[in-house]
Amino acid sequence: MRYILIFICLFQALPATSQESNQSQIVKGIVQNTKKAGIAGANVFIDGSYDGATTDRNGHFSFSSAQTDSVLLQVTAxxxxxxxxxxxxPLSESLVFTLIEDQHIIPEVVVKAGEFRIGNQANAALSALDIVSTAGSMGNIIAALQTLPGAQVAGENGRLMVRGGDPHETQTYINGIRVGQPYTISGNNLPVRGRFSPMLFQGTNFSTGAYSAEFxxxxxxxxxxxxxPExxxxxxxxxxxxxxxxxxHTSRMGKTSVSVNTNYISLKPFTKLFKQNIDWTQPYEQWSGEAVIRRRSEKHALNVYASxxxxxxxxxxxQADFxxxxxxxxxxxxxYTNASYTRYLANNWKWDLGIGAGYMQRTATLDTLQIPNKTKDLHIKNKWSKSVNNSFRYFxxxxxxxQNYQEKVSFGSITTPAYGFTNQIAAGFGELSYRIFPKWHLDAGMRYTLNTQAVSFLEPRAALSFQLDKQQTASLSYGIFHQQPTEDIQKFQPDLPWQMANHLILQYSYATAGKQLRLELFRKSYAQLVRFERGDPNFARPYHTDGDGSVNGLDVFWRDNRSVRNLQYWISYSWTHARxxxxxxxxxxxxxxxxxxxGSLVAKYWISSLRSQVGITNTISSGRPYHDPNQAGYVQEFTKPINTLSMNWSYLITQQKIIHISVSNVLGNEPVYSYQYAQNRNAAGVFDRQAMTPTAKRFVFVGFFWTISRNKKDNQLDNL
Amino acid sequence: MKALLIIILTFYSYGSFAQTAYEKAMSEALQLWEAGNSTEAAAKLERIAAAEKTQWLPSYYQALILITESFRATDATQRAQLIQRGNTIISQKSALGSSSEWLVLKALSLTSELTADPMNLGQKLSPKIIETYQQALKADPENPRALSGLAEFQIQTKKFTGGNSDKEYKDLQKALSLYEKDQHKEPFYPTWGRDRAEAMIQKQP
Known part of the structure; x- marks a missing residue:
């Protein structure tokens, strides 16, 4: 009996050991990257067995396996x-595996010259919260953007200007759909604000030039x-x-959320409390409402905004003239309505359809003159994108x-016939993004435009970036751009050809955890700019399109979130040489x-013992030129440099109740933005002038924000 | 009779041999992790997971190791890679096993993401983290890791934003008694988290 037992045991054990000794095979080799350097810590194993090994420091591995015939060998790193x-x-020789770096995992640090990303992406220069918590911005996106290099805002007008371009040269888009009226209304020499609340936006793509063919x-x-989209x-x-x-209020039903907001703004209390430089007959007043519908499922995303x-x-x-x-x-x-729909299709295709429609009715009354106008805007966009692999994408x-613009002028009982213009523009665009070599990345695009003036043109755009090392990138962007003449000219003369510009931008960027440096050199040349005789545009004038110009300059941006705990700051400087x-x-x-x-300095400091964030923004700009007709020469004078210091303080009473105080121009400087001269001499033979100054020395904002939600973490810090 | 016994024993040992191969490999992997060799441990778990497609614990521990390592990573890229890899495993394997434990892992991964840049990501990720822990508690109200994880996250947040943490400390106490009761039959079922909860209670101001 005992022998049988031994026999059974032997018999049972035998096949296993004989397999071990006779057929166990050594699997060995090396795992390397595309540059033939060994990858340490890679896992090499036979799928379905426990057999495998991790590579050593030099990428070598070796293990034995009792498996035979075909096996599936997996390599992960x-x-x-x-x-x-x-x-x-069995294998006759040692194995060599070459692994390709996964570019999906590390968000590609393709920094394009001229492009400023704001959001939660990995290579974003600023986050959305950075923008809205900037002192002096008062919840106005545009005011916060002026602290970025390349951007300027003229105090008397409030609109965003980029690298020597006038405010019209910047177009605003929401989800890739053009916004016809991005600003609130104002009278002459009163600054406007951005029309949209910063809380709506998760990411911002601010291009200071050489932008994509999509636009x-x-x-x-x-x-x-x-x-x-969430x-x-x-x-x-x-x-x-x-x-x-x-x-x-926001309500949510599964994958859909619906938000409704209403807002009433009046500057009346402010104008009563603080001394004003002008006599308000009706301080600014706005009542508005907006609705946002968001729906997202695995294959679709829908976003509807209406306001x-x-x-x-x-x-x-x-008024000097009067x-x-x-x-x-x-x-x-x-x-205004903006709707975008995205569908994720098979094989990494994506389809986007967007529609934007705007209608604005505006009546300006100047003394006894009444000027009503109406603007209608529509933009429809269809876009297909495809990701072929990690290094090649196109769309x-x-x-x-x-666009339709109608205006009339009434003077007493006389009303002029309506005048204006209708524009229809069709355009096709395409762009590819390709990693040519591991360190070289190319974006190349083309845009074809056909407009009402029956003029068509092709606009090539390209960006080439080179990764010097993990932290440093150099890139070069180029593009040709066209734009229709501004509304104030087009309404009198709708048939002018489009103006043109060329951009060339060279960028160097250095980014490490919490720190970023960007240097950009740029050159922009203009052609076919609209010109007219001295004075304001009107019907009677002849318009020429032989204007030209160039802007050369340098932008510097430095941001640091790391060096001092709880302190974030950024510094930007722009030199703009425009003619x-x-x-x-x-x-x-x-x-x-x-x-x-x-130049601007923006700093934010979180004081945890006070549960407060304090911020300062200081902006310095050199004087701007103006023409003094009382003196010899042309555009011979400069205004004084302007320094503006703003501060804010946010205090969290609880996580969901916040008090926010913000003061602009703390030092109480009295800036003169420019001078307006009368078109004709007065009785003494002199051209009268009027200084353009802020309507009040300081702007003070005090607010209380309260969020009620099941989730006790939501608050309105984003809105400030 | 003896022969029959032997045959039964032989078969039994054969049957349990397959089981022990898994258990042996799992114990080895977890020992490697305890010994501080997390790369080797994660690799071994990945191999076990590939061989035992119906088991959830090899993948669970692999993801747990990756995410725990991500908290320690000093290099931003490496950190992002660890989190990303952990998340991939969570999304691929969370249909198997305890959904509550997977959700706790997801919340941990989000917390690691947040720690990389709390000033900018806090607003966006904090609500998500809390929601994920709450889902984990909903799936298994007795899961001590979900309860203590949520409490710890809220205590840490309140250090920054202020507020009273009494409720959270009570939850930690409750979690301790849940750890006591926590007797899962499945071998290698997660048991971690108790020491941390105890340490938190000790530090209570």
Whole structure:
């Protein structure tokens, strides 16, 4: 019996051991990257067995396996694409695996010259929260953007200007759809604000030049604001501030969220409390409402935004041309809808359809003159994108724009016939993004535009970037851009050809954890700029399109979040050397809206013991040129440099209740933005002038924000 | 009779041999991790997971190791890679095994992502982390890791934003009693988290 037992045991054990000793095979080799350097810590194993090994420091591995015949060998390594291969065991020689770096894992650090990304992407220069918590911005996206290099905002107008371009040269987009009226209304020399609340947007793509072929009709820059595609959780937001009241509610049903916000703003209390430089007959007042619908499922994403706003403003101030106080009154109604739909298709295809429609009715009353106008905008966009693999992507699409502008002038009982223009633009675009060599990345695009003036043109765009090492990138961008003449000229003369610009940008960037340095050199040349005789545009003037110009400059941006705990700051400086022969300039001069030197410092510090964030923003700009007709020469004078210091303080009473205080121009400087001269001499033979100054020395904002939600973490810090 | 016994024993040992191969490999992997060799441990777990397609624990521990390592990573790229790899495993394998434990892992991975840049990511990720822990508790109200993880995250956040943490410390106490009761039959079922909860309670101000 015992023998049988031994026999059985032997018999049982035998096949296993004989297999071990006779057929166990050594599998060995090396795992390397594309540069033939060994990869350490890679896992090499036979799928379905426990057999395998990790590579040593030099990428070598060796293990034995009792498996025979064909086996599936798997190789995985951190930061590389996995590889699997069928092999016949036994092997006659050692194996060599070359793994490709996984570019999906590390968000590609392709920094394009001229492009500023703001959002949560890995290579974003700033986050959305950075923008809205910038002191002095008062919840105005545009005011925050002016602290970035290449951007300027003229105090008397509030609009974003990029690298020597006037405000019209920047187009605003939401989710790639053009926004016809991105600003609130104002009277002459009163600054406007961005129309959209920063809280709507998750990411911002701010291009300071040489932007993608996806966009067009902008000579200098595009600002693309992206809303979050994710549905939001249910919550109620309430706020009360020195400026007005706001209430919002979001409800969520599964994958869909619906938000409704209403807002009332009045500057009346502010103008009563603080000394004003002009006499308000109707301090700025706005009532608005918006609705946002977001729906997302695995294959689809839908985002619908709809808003309406009514605004009015009225004031009496001295006008050099009238040589007396004149009353101005502006009111407007604005409707805007933006809908975008994305469908994720098989084989890494993506289809985007977007529609934007805007309607604005605006009436300006100047003394006894009444000027009502209506603007209608429509943009339809169709875009297909394909990701072939990690190093090759492309997209193409079609754009259709419709724009209609109608205006009349009434003087007492006389009303002029309506005048204006209708534009229809069709465009096709395509762009490919290709990693040519491991360190070289190319974006090349082309845009074809056909417009109402029956003029068509091709616009090539390209960006080439070279990765010097993990932290440093150099890149070069180039493009040709066209834009229709501005509304104030087109309404009198609709058939002018489009203006043109060339951009060339060279960039160097250095980025490490929490720190970033960007240097950009740029050159922009203009052609076919519209010119007219001295004065404002009107019907009677002949218009020429032989204007030209160039802007050369340098931008510097430094940001540091790391060096000091709880402190974030950034510094930006722009040198803009602009010479343009456009509008009514006698010859090429530095345009009156451009400051040659412009710099900002933004700092934010979190004090945890006080549960507060304090911030300062300091902006310095050199004087701007102006023409003094009382003196010899042309555009011979400069205003004084302007320094503006703003501060803010946010205090979290609890996680969901916040008090926010913000003061602009803390030092109480009295900047003169520019001077406006009368068109004719007065009785003494002198041209009268009027200084353009802020309407109040300081702007003070105090507000209380309260969020009610099931999830106790939501708050309105983003809105400040 | 003896022969029958032997045959039964032989068969039994054969049957359990397959089981022990898995258990042996798992114990080896977890020992490697305890010994501080996390790369080797994660690699071994990956091999076990490839061989035992119906088991959830090899993948669970692989992801747990990757995410735990990500908290320690000083290099931003490496950190992102570890998190990304952990997340891939979570999304591929979380249909197997305890959904509550997978959700706790997901919350940990989000927390690691947040720690990389709390000032900018806090607003976006904090609600998600809390929601994920709450889902984990919903799936298994007795999961001590979900309860103590949520409490710890909220205590840490309140250090930054202020507020009273009494409720969280009570939850930690409750979690301790849940750890006591936590008797899962499945071998290698997660048991971690108790020491951390105890340490948190000791540090209670």
């Amino acid at each position: 951190m930061g590389f694409e996995a590889k699997s291969i069928w092999l016949q065991i 067009g009709n902008a000579l200098s820059s595009i600002l693309n604001l992206n809303t979050s 549905p939001e959780d249910a919550k109620t937001d309430l706020s009360i501030s020195a400026l007005g009241l706001a209430a919002g 309406f706003a009514g605004e009015r403003v009225g004031f009496r101030d001295y 040589a007396r106080d004149v009353e101005t009154h502006v009111r407007s109604h604005n409707l 193409f699409g079609l754009d259709y724009f419709y 343009k022969w456009e509008r009514d300039y006698a010859f090429a001069v530095q345009p009156p809206y451009v400051a040659e030197h412009y």
